Amino acid sequence: MKIESAEVRYVELPLISPWRTAYGEDPTIHSIMVKLTGGGHSAWGESTPFFAPTYSPETARSAFENVRTFFLPRILGEEIDLAAELLDLLSVFKGNSFAKASVETAWWALQSLSISEPLWRVLGGKQPEVVCGADFGVQDTIDELLALIQGAVDQGFPRIKLKVKHGWDIEMLEAVRSTFPDPVIHVDCNSGYDLHEDADTLKAFDRFNLAMIEQPLFHTDLIEHAELQKSIGTPVCLDESVKSPRDFKLAMKVGACRMINVKPGRVGGLYYAKQIHDMAVAEGMEAWVGGMLESGVGAGICAALGTLPGFTYPADVFPSSRFYTEDITHRWIEQDDRCRVVLDETPGVGFEPVTDRLERVTVAKFNLDA
Numbered sequence: 535m536k537i538e539s540a541e542v543r544y545v546e547l548p549l550i551s552p553w554r555t556a557y558g559e560d561p562t563i564h565s566i567m568v569k570l571t572g573g574g575h576s577a578w579g580e581s582t583p584f585f586a587p588t589y590s591p592e593t594a595r596s597a598f599e600n601v602r603t604f605f606l607p608r609i610l611g612e613e614i615d616l617a618a619e620l621l622d623l624l625s626v627f628k629g630n631s632f633a634k635a636s637v638e639t640a641w642w643a644l645q646s647l648s649i650s651e652p653l654w655r656v657l658g659g660k661q662p663e664v665v666c667g668a669d670f671g672v673q674d675t676i677d678e679l680l681a682l683i684q685g686a687v688d689q690g691f692p693r694i695k696l697k698v699k700h701g702w703d704i705e706m707l708e709a710v711r712s713t714f715p716d717p718v719i720h721v722d723c724n725s726g727y728d729l730h731e732d733a734d735t736l737k738a739f740d741r742f743n744l745a746m747i748e749q750p751l752f753h754t755d756l757i758e759h760a761e762l763q764k765s766i767g768t769p770v771c772l773d774e775s776v777k778s779p780r781d782f783k784l785a786m787k788v789g790a791c792r793m794i795n796v797k798p799g800r801v802g803g804l805y806y807a808k809q810i811h812d813m814a815v816a817e818g819m820e821a822w823v824g825g826m827l828e829s830g831v832g833a834g835i836c837a838a839l840g841t842l843p844g845f846t847y848p849a850d851v852f853p854s855s856r857f858y859t860e861d862i863t864h865r866w867i868e869q870d871d872r873c874r875v876v877l878d879e880t881p882g883v884g885f886e887p888v889t890d891r892l893e894r895v896t897v898a899k900f901n902l903d904a
């Protein structure tokens with residue numbers, strides 16, 4: 535399939551309330567959307583690096599510039615029949631996984647449209663359902679958090695993820711576990727702790743019967759994660775530290791984790807996300823799909839990935855109404871009464887941007903024709 539034209543957009547999606555984590559507060563999601571056209575079809579991809587380089591060294595601004603200056607000109611006019619061919623064309627450019635993923639996910643969307651198949655099946659999914667968990671950022675008070683958890687328990691969410699940071703960790707977990715002793719709960723530290731300075735806190739997490747502790751330490755430090763994993767019983771799950779299948783291979787080699795969170799943006803797209811899934815399955819390691827508060831397009835892509843059989847822990851794919859007053863897609867991401875996002879046979883991603891809504895949230899755009 536020849537890539538005949540391409541478009542990249544920088545979009546800003548206002549959240550209902552700010553998303554608060556160990557690295558700060560995001561009132562608005564900054565996302566990169568790419569449209570590729572070829573073979574009589576056009577399709578959108580998305581990745582969400584955020585406004586500032588807080589989650590990773592990338593930003594939405596850097597991604598936009600890299601996509602329009604380097605990546606789109608590199609693939610325009612090329613015949614690309616496999617994701618690996620696309621990634622090969624981009625391989626001269628180092629890093630910038632989110633920027634690459636915005637292009638690569640658009641290629642998968644276009645590919646699945648061109649063969650009239652839903653993306654989830656093209657990726658290798660067997661069943662079109664993805665079981666999802668509930669997530670709560672740092673709240674103003676513990677009482678507010680307990681009320682949110684009660685709501686998630688009442689809705690039957692199969693697991694609850696809590697963002698933690700200094701000052702919002704052990705005392706908070708004591709209150710949560712004394713009120714909710716049984717639900718599956720895990721914490722996400724977003725690299726907020728230090729192996730030595732926070733040794734007592736890190737050990738104390740073992741008291742709360744957590745399903746995992748997600749990304750406790752510095753975002754590049756596999757060795758210290760391995761040291762930590764040896765010293766605590768709670769499984770360590772890596773997120774920020776694994777930006778490629780190569781990183782994951784190293785992480786497994788040194789014993790840095792017992793679980794893996796897979797996000798297409800963070801690892802450079804769906805091809806690499808599938809590879810990491812396959813590696814986890816081969817190791818017998820539990821894997822799950824994470825999220826970056828994408829619009830319906832990106833969340834639909836994450837949901838499609840989440841149908842792969844090795845993703846056994848509930849995903850971070852959220853209903854559009856959880857974070858946005860208005861999503862940009864023609865239909866919104868929804869969960870059924872069993873906390874599942876259920877996909878269908880619609881070719882492609884199945885969640886397409888509505889032109890005027892997309893226009894309203896677009897801050898910058900750039901078009902390229904062969």
Ligand SMILES: [Mg+2]
Pocket residue numbers: 722724748749773774795824
């Ligand atoms: Mg995380």
